[in-house]
Amino acid sequence: MAMQREVGVGDFVLLDKIDLDSFMKNLQLRFKNGKIYTYIGEVCVSVNPYKTMNIYGQDYVEQYKGRELFENPPHIFAIADSSHKVMKQQGRDTCIVISGESGSGKTEASKIIMKYIAAVTNQDSFRNPSGQKEIERVKNVLIQSNSILEAFGNAKTNRNDNSSRFGKYMDIHFDFKGDPIGGHINKYLLEKSRVIHQQPGERNFHCFYQIFCGASDDLLRKLKLTRNPDNFFYVKQGNAAKVDTINDRNDYREVTNSLNTLQFSKDDQDTLWRVVAAILHLGNVEFDVDEDKLILKKGQSVNNVAELLKVEKSDLEKALCERVIAARGDIMRKEHTETEASFGRDAFAKAVYDRLFAWIVGKINDAIAVDKNNYSAQYKSSLIGVLDIYGFEIFDNNSFEQFCINYCNEKLQQLFIELVLKQEQEEYNREGIAWTNIEYFNNQIICDLVEAPHKGIISIMDDACKMTAEKVTDELLLEAMDKYLKGHKHYMSRQTKPPEKTLRHKIDFRVTHYAGDVTYCIIGFLDKNKDTLFQDFKRLLYNSKDPNIKEMWPEGAQHISEITKRPPTAGTLFKNSMQALVQNLQNKEPHYVRCIKPNEIKSATAFDEERVRHQVSYLGLVENVRVRRAGFAYRQRYDRFLKRYKMISQFTWPNFRSGSDKDAVKVIMDEKRFADDVKYGRTKIFIRSPKTLFELENARNDLIPGIVTLIQKTWRGFVARQQYKKMKALLTMVKCYRQKKLREYISSLENKFRRVKTMKDYGKSIVWPAPPRSLLNSAKMLRSIYNRWRAFMILNRIPRASGLK
Ligand SMILES: Nc1ncnc2c1ncn2[C@@H]1O[C@H](COP(=O)(O)OP(=O)(O)OP(=O)(O)O)[C@@H](O)[C@H]1O
Numbered sequence: 095m096a097m098q099r100e101v102g103v104g105d106f107v108l109l110d111k112i113d114l115d116s117f118m119k120n121l122q123l124r125f126k127n128g129k130i131y132t133y134i135g136e137v138c139v140s141v142n143p144y145k146t147m148n149i150y151g152q153d154y155v156e157q158y159k160g161r162e163l164f165e166n167p168p169h170i171f172a173i174a175d176s177s178h179k180v181m182k183q184q185g186r187d188t189c190i191v192i193s194g195e196s197g198s199g200k201t202e203a204s205k206i207i208m209k210y211i212a213a214v215t216n217q218d219s220f221r222n223p224s225g226q227k228e229i230e231r232v233k234n235v236l237i238q239s240n241s242i243l244e245a246f247g248n249a250k251t252n253r254n255d256n257s258s259r260f261g262k263y264m265d266i267h268f269d270f271k272g273d274p275i276g277g278h279i280n281k282y283l284l285e286k287s288r289v290i291h292q293q294p295g296e297r298n299f300h301c302f303y304q305i306f307c308g309a310s311d312d313l314l315r316k317l318k319l320t321r322n323p324d325n326f327f328y329v330k331q332g333n334a335a336k337v338d339t340i341n342d343r344n345d346y347r348e349v350t351n352s353l354n355t356l357q358f359s360k361d362d363q364d365t366l367w368r369v370v371a372a373i374l375h376l377g378n379v380e381f382d383v384d385e386d387k388l389i390l391k392k393g394q395s396v397n398n399v400a401e402l403l404k405v406e407k408s409d410l411e412k413a414l415c416e417r418v419i420a421a422r423g424d425i426m427r428k429e430h431t432e433t434e435a436s437f438g439r440d441a442f443a444k445a446v447y448d449r450l451f452a453w454i455v456g457k458i459n460d461a462i463a464v465d466k467n468n469y470s471a472q473y474k475s476s477l478i479g480v481l482d483i484y485g486f487e488i489f490d491n492n493s494f495e496q497f498c499i500n501y502c503n504e505k506l507q508q509l510f511i512e513l514v515l516k517q518e519q520e521e522y523n524r525e526g527i528a529w530t531n532i533e534y535f536n537n538q539i540i541c542d543l544v545e546a547p548h549k550g551i552i553s554i555m556d557d558a559c560k561m562t563a564e565k566v567t568d569e570l571l572l573e574a575m576d577k578y579l580k581g582h583k584h585y586m587s588r589q590t591k592p593p594e595k596t597l598r599h600k601i602d603f604r605v606t607h608y609a610g611d612v613t614y615c616i617i618g619f620l621d622k623n624k625d626t627l628f629q630d631f632k633r634l635l636y637n638s639k640d641p642n643i644k645e646m647w648p649e650g651a652q653h654i655s656e657i658t659k660r661p662p663t664a665g666t667l668f669k670n671s672m673q674a675l676v677q678n679l680q681n682k683e684p685h686y687v688r689c690i691k692p693n694e695i696k697s698a699t700a701f702d703e704e705r706v707r708h709q710v711s712y713l714g715l716v717e718n719v720r721v722r723r724a725g726f727a728y729r730q731r732y733d734r735f736l737k738r739y740k741m742i743s744q745f746t747w748p749n750f751r752s753g754s755d756k757d758a759v760k761v762i763m764d765e766k767r768f769a770d771d772v773k774y775g776r777t778k779i780f781i782r783s784p785k786t787l788f789e790l791e792n793a794r795n796d797l798i799p800g801i802v803t804l805i806q807k808t809w810r811g812f813v814a815r816q817q818y819k820k821m822k823a824l825l826t827m828v829k830c831y832r833q834k835k836l837r838e839y840i841s842s843l844e845n846k847f848r849r850v851k852t853m854k855d856y857g858k859s860i861v862w863p864a865p866p867r868s869l870l871n872s873a874k875m876l877r878s879i880y881n882r883w884r885a886f887m888i889l890n891r892i893p894r895a896s897g898l899k
Contacts, residue, residue, distance in 0.1 A: 101127040104168045106134045106719045107727050108784040114707065114716050121710070122701050125692060131168040135514075135722040137686040138173045139715065141706075142199035145698035150206060155213045164730070170203060170687060174210040177685045181476045182272035189479035189682040191506065194689025195486065195709060197254035197696075201244075203687050204264075204482040208237060211266065211478070215273045228468060229273045236266065236277050238352040239458045245304060245349045246451050247281070249288055250297040253694070259285035259299070260451070261483040261502070263675065267464050267475050275475065276464030281455050282483065282671055283498060286444040289373060290328055298329045299447075300345060301370055307339050308346020309367065317371035318398045328377030328443065356461040365642040369450045372402035376443045379414065381435045388415050388429055403446075404639040413630040414439060438628055445627045446635070449646040479682060481675075485689075486607070486712040492614045494622040497551075498668050500607055501544045507608055507714050508537035509676050513684050514721050521729075525775025532724050535717055537608050540584050544605075545669050549578050552665040559624045559663055568616045569600050576603075609712035625664040688713045726773070726780040728787050732756045735779055741801055742766070742793040766793070835866040843876070856884045 102120040103109060109116045121141065124132055130141045149169065158171035160179070166172060177188045190207060192200045216229040244256065251257040261282030269275045292298055306314075306323045314321065323329045353363050375398040380391040390396055390411060400407035416429045417438070430438060464475070486503045487496045511534055522529045544551050558571040572587065579585040584606040588597040597604060597613065604613045629652070635643055636650020644650075649661075662670075690709050693700040710716065732755035740746040743762045750758035759779050763769050766789070773780040781787055842863045850857035857880070865873035 100167060101129050102132075103784075104129075104132060106132060106139070106715070107723050108787065109719070110784055112716065112719050112723065114710065117710060117716050117719070118703065118707060121690070121706065122703070125701055126699075129167075131170060133163070133168045134688075134715065134718045136163060136173070136176065137688060137718060137722070138168060138170055139688045139690065140170060140194075140199055140203060141690045141692050142197065142202075143698060144692070144696050150209070152213070155210060158210075159214050162734075164734075170206055171210050173685050173687060174207040175214070177478050177683075178211055178214065178272065180683050181268060181478055185476050187477050187479070187682045188685060189481060189679055190685045190687060191481045191483075191510070191679070192687040192689065193481075193483055193485050193503070193506065193713065195253075195691055195712070196251065196257050196484070198485065198689035198691040198709070200482045200485075200687075200689050201256070201258050203689060204262075204480050205237075205240065207480060207687075208240075208266075211274065212237065215268075228465075229275065232274050232276055232462070235356060235462050236264075236274065238355050239277075239279070239462060241345070241348045241352045242356065242454060242458060243279070245301045245345060246299055246454055247284060249292075249299045252293065252295050256300075258482065258484075259288060261481075263479060263481045263483070263678075265477045265479045267477045269475055275468070277462040278459055279455055279462075280671075280675075281451070282502075282675070283495075283668055284448055284451050285495065286448045287495070289444050289447045290377065290440040292331055300342070301349075302329050302374065303338070303342045304346040304349065305367060305370055307342035308350070313367065317367060317402065318375065318394070319371055326374045326377055328374055356458055358457060362457065362642060365640055366450070366454070368402045368404075368640070369446060369643070372399045373443050373447055375399045375402065376439060376446075379439055381415075381432050381439075383432055388432060388435055390414065403635065403643060405634050405637065409634050409637070413442075413628065413634045417628040417630055438631075441625075441627050442631045445631065453642065453646045479679070481679070485709075486609050488610070488612050488712075492612055493617075494614075494619050494664075496612070497544075497605075497614050497619075498665070500605075500609075500612060501541070501669075502672055503609070503712075504537050504540050504544070504607060505672050505676055508541055509679060510684070510686065511535070511537070511714075511717070511721060513680075514718070518721070518724055522775075525778055525780070527773050527775050527780055530724060532721065534721055535608050535714070540605065540607060543579070543582060543584050545673070551575060551579070552663075552669050554578055555619060555623045555665050556663050558620060560660065566620060568618065568620050571620050572600060572603060572616045608714060608717075623663045623665045688715060688718075726782055727784045728781040729775070729778045731778050732759050735759055736762075739790055739794055741797050742790065766790070832866075832868050836869055836872075839863065839865055839869055839873070847880075851887075856887050858884065 102123040106112075106117060106120065109120060121132065121139070124130075125141050128143075128147075130143045130147065132139045150171075154169070154171060158166055158169060158175050161172070161175065163172050163176055173190060177190055180186055181188045190204075192203050194200050212233040216226055216233070243262070244258070247260045247262075248256050248258050251259075263280040263282070265278045266274050267276045267278075288296075288298055297303065303323060305317070306319065306321055309317070309319075350363070353366075358366070375395045378393070378395040379399065380393070380395075382389050382391050396411060396414070397407060400410045403410075412427075414430075415435060416427050419426055419428050483502065483506070484499045487499050489496060515534070519529055542550060545553075547553055554574050555571060558566050558574055573589075575585075576587055576589045580590045585603065586594060586597070586606075587603040588594060588599045591597075594604075598615075601615055601617065602613050603616060604611055632647050632650035632652075634650070635647040638644050638647075690706060690713075692706060693702040694705065736746065736750070736755045736758050739762055740748070740750065740758065743765050745752075745761050745765070746758045750761070756774060756779075760769075760774065763772055763779075768781075768786050768789075771782045771786045773782075846860050846863070847857055850860070853859075862873075862877065
């Protein structure tokens with residue numbers, strides 16, 4: 095809560111005015127000053143710094159470990175720590191939802207969170223070294239799974255060199271001590287169209303290039319590949335086919351290491367690269383028409399595909415050129431047109447890759463699953479879910495994919511608002527403070543527009559897909575949508591609203607999302623929703639001699655007569671997965687990281703105001719501030735509040751002795767005349783306006799120098815007194831020591847010289863003991879006294895008169 099020393103405000107809730115302009119001003123000010131994190135209550139807004147920040151080291155881990163959010167400047171570590179703390183202390187499942195557009199830093203954020211959790215766990219390892227090893231293994235496996243997922247699920251796009259082309263939800267399971275013991279990954283909507291087509295300047299998935307740079311000559315030979323990707327149609331269209339030799343080679347090595355760590359067997363790895371190579375060869379399969387008959391152009395590609403997928407070449411050729419259809423109960427084969435054949439080949443390539451990716455995720459899940467033998471059910475475990483999912487997308491041309499992604503955002507936003515409101519209301523209830531009803535945007539109406547049974551867009555699309563294939567077109571689908579949705583507040587097309595000239599006739603429709611209007615082009619919706627893959631391909635792969643490939647295509651086992659059974663459409667599958675995701679998240683204590691991309695040029699300094707403004711709107715951030723604030727800008731527990739501000743009243747400084755913490759807080763607020771701006775809950779104080787808090791902070795800051803001087807003075811006095819005491823004690827010790835040594839010396843002399851008078855030589859033969867250093871002078875004096883005495887005794891023996899003779 096050190097907001098005074100912050101740049102701008104560290105929490106948007108403390109803005110004087112809640113509107114987009116004030117929000118932007120604060121965000122920009124903080125970004126320019128290197129503050130990339132800002133809170134909205136417990137939500138962390140993160141702006142991609144596009145440079146290495148020195149804020150993730152061990153020193154920062156120590157600073158944030160076990161601390162409350164308000165104790166330190168805003169940081170993503172604080173969100174990770176809070177999530178881990180709730181999970182560990184209250185045994186509740188938590189989740190961290192990370193959202194933002196492509197390149198805004200979601201994946202980096204999820205990696206930072208995972209590394210933080212790895213850094214703060216498994217710390218009492220000395221008690222149980224074998225347990226420690228297992229936890230270290232789990233952490234390592236969880237982190238290494240990233241490089242595999244990135245190789246197969248990420249690609250270079252025009253917006254991000256390492257863009258995740260799928261949504262990811264990862265559960266990390268913890269034991270009762272809060273140490274990670276395993277995990278599970280769910281993937282959503284892999285952008286499989288990238289396998290067959292890339293925009294200019296973009297690349298296919300990384301693995302397609304890694305293989306050319308990293309694989310040994312021997313492996314390349316087995317995969318029937320040359321080192322040059324330009325020979326393969328599926329990787330060269332983006333004009334970015336040029337591999338980044340060093341990076342791709344290093345990444346290949348890293349992936350191979352990770353595959354080994356995650357226990358992908360040699361056979362598994364063999365399957366994996368064979369399938370990737372098969373797709374590359376499939377892209378080179380071409381068709382021709384010879385005397386009205388569809389034929390495959392001559393070349394090695396089909397042979398290569400068949401060999402790599404371990405299927406019969408003749409079966410593959412058949413599947414590429416014709417399909418089985420059921421007509422009035424009869425099973426017949428129908429030859430493709432050339433267009434159908436190319437479409438079928440591409441659908442095949444996409445589906446094979448999609449299944450491969452799903453299989454990889456499944457294998458990773460096997461490797462990171464909680465070991466039930468090690469952690470028996472009696473140990474209650476909790477989890478943290480990390481959701482790294484695509485943000486709202488609006489392009490010049492929006493298609494089925496953007497439609498799904500935006501629907502996903504709509505649902506998550508709805509969930510977010512619901513959960514924040516629920517949390518707020520619960521807190522108000524607990525504290526006995528009356529809830530102020532606030533107006534907020536209800537996304538449910540848009541979610542319904544998409545997902546409602548019978549009259550939602552997905553349902554209308556499904557109905558269209560069920561109609562006899564030949565007759566239905568995208569145009570007819572749009573007509574059906576117009577018919578059912580005409581008059582809906584959030585839907586329009588040129589047909590339902592003719593004056594809307596920006597919409598193209600029979601091509602466009604527009605949805606008013608919470609983040610703004612998005613125009614979708616209907617062309618391709620039907621095909622993408624149907625996601626047709628001819629049954630022949632499924633059977634072909636089910637009959638592969640490679641058991642891994644067979645395992646990827648279980649539905650190929652269906653009997654030929656079952657072909658008319660329609661699999662669920664892409665839209666319905668996505669809708670179901672979103673509904674399951676939301677249901678899953680609903681049961682968890684949520685934490686949010688909202689990522690923002692400051693510019694399009696990957697610059698560490700540029701702040702493209704217009705682009706950021708859009709993102710702030712798409713993420714609904716100003717709405718978040720309004721809901722979070724719900725009448726009160728700030729709230730805090732009495733004990734913590736008192737600890738921070740007790741110095742500003744003479745009645746509470748240094749200690750308040752006439753009542754509870756709440757009474758003390760009341761005394762402060764009354765004395766400073768803030769009583770009208772606050773409400774007193776059962777355990778917390780609620781402050782309405784940020785101004786009050788700033789004034790409290792100012793008062794505190796004015797007093798701090800005096801207090802610091804006082805503390806320094808007291809401390810210095812204390813230290814000096816301690817030193818004085820120590821010195822005195824030391825002198826006494828020295829004195830005692832010297833006296834002791836003297837006593838010892840004297841007594842040894844006494845012993846030696848006791849009978850000196852009776853000795854003939856008066857003790858000349860006596861060896862003097864070495865004196866202690868501190869008595870060197872005294873010893874010298876004693877010796878000279880003795881010498882004089884001895885001389886006297888000798889002279890005394892001589893009669894006085896003898897010398898006179
Ligand atoms: N905290 C950070 N510190 C330094 N650089 C960062 C940080 N966050 C993001 N970046 C930079 O921005 C790039 C894009 O980030 P990231 O891949 O996480 O975006 P994303 O939101 O996951 O995008 P996509 O949706 O396309 O996958 C990173 O490769 C990295 O260079």
